[in-house]
Each structure stands twice: as C-alpha cells, then as structure tokens.
Amino acid sequence: MxxxxxxxxxxxxxxxxxxxxxxxxxxxxxxxxxxxxxxxxxxxxxxxxxxxxxxxxxxxxxxxxxxxxxxxxxxxxxMNTSSEGGWTIMALAFTVVLVVITLSGSIWVMYHMNINMMPQMAAEAMGAM
Known part of the structure; x- marks a missing residue:
C-alpha cells in the first residue's frame, strides 16, 4: 500500500x-x-x-x-427546536431541573438554619423570666 x-x-x-x-x-x-x-x-x-x-x-x-x-x-x-437539537434541549431541561432542586434546597436549608439558630432570641427570653 x-x-x-x-x-x-x-x-x-x-x-x-x-x-x-x-x-x-x-x-x-x-x-x-x-x-x-x-x-x-x-x-x-x-x-x-x-x-x-x-x-x-x-x-x-x-x-x-x-x-x-x-x-x-x-x-x-x-440551541433550537430542530430534531437534531433534541438532545441539547433534553440536556437543558435536565440542567434546569438540577438547578431548581439545588437552589430551592439551599434556600430551604438556609431559612431553617436561620430560624432554628437564633441565640439572641433565646437569651432575651431567658432574661425576661
């Protein structure tokens, strides 16, 4: 050859x-x-x-x-909606779902951490008794 x-x-x-x-x-x-x-x-x-x-x-x-x-x-x-771009749209949808889960979970955890760990309110309640 x-x-x-x-x-x-x-x-x-x-x-x-x-x-x-x-x-x-x-x-x-x-x-x-x-x-x-x-x-x-x-x-x-x-x-x-x-x-x-x-x-x-x-x-x-x-x-x-x-x-x-x-x-x-x-x-x-x-990115477009053509049949060739179907997997790209699917990956975008998956990414959006993951971002929503991550953000909502983070906000939920931070909110409850803020509510459950407020030492100044506990100290004020003890001082009022």
Whole structure:
C-alpha cells in the first residue's frame, strides 16, 4: 500500500460530520449587541435608581437576565427546536431541573438554619423570666 493511498484511506469516516450550521458573523454581532443592551439597561437602572422601588428593580433585573439567557442560548450556543437539537434541549431541561432542586434546597436549608439558630432570641427570653 502506498503512503499516498494510506493517507486518504477512509477519509469520510474521520470527518466531523457537523451538518448543522454554526453561527455567522451577522448572528454573532446581533447576539453581542443584544447582550450589551441587556446588560447596560439593568446597570443603568441600578446606578440611577430610576425605578425607585428596590423590589421592582430586582424583578426587572431578573426579567432582563432571563431574556439574556435566551439570547445567549440562541445566538451563541445555537440551541433550537430542530430534531437534531433534541438532545441539547433534553440536556437543558435536565440542567434546569438540577438547578431548581439545588437552589430551592439551599434556600430551604438556609431559612431553617436561620430560624432554628437564633441565640439572641433565646437569651432575651431567658432574661425576661
């Protein structure tokens, strides 16, 4: 077998096989501009105190964060609902479930630790007797 023939042997089996499109420069620029806007607006809201109410500001920032997550998944991670992307969506759903379980469990534990370990209240109750 010649060296030239051996180098080209089964070249099709070693290709990447990526048939889905990776992003274009236009797509990346749209994602970048949207990301900058979705970061600058909450920054401006906090720095100027435009909403006045801290709860409204926090909810607005969370809404912008959610939209920015969607922008990143579409423009940078190239996630879509096509049949080829089914496993990607399944992995995303699994990740969301794990994050929700972890966050809710952590909040639950911290809440109960705070309630059950308040020494200043026990000392005040003893002093009142």
């Amino acid at each position: 010649s060296l030239d023939n051996h180098a080209n042997h089964d070249a099709d089996l070693h290709s990447h096989g990526d048939t889905h499109g990776h992003g274009s420069m236009k797509g990346y620029m749209i994602g970048f501009v949207l990301s900058v806007i979705l970061t600058a607006i909450p920054f401006w809201l906090v720095m100027t105190g435009a909403l006045g109410d801290t709860q409204a500001t926090a909810l607005t920032i969370m809404a912008f964060a959610f939209v920015q997550i969607i922008v990143h998944m579409i423009y940078f991670l190239h």
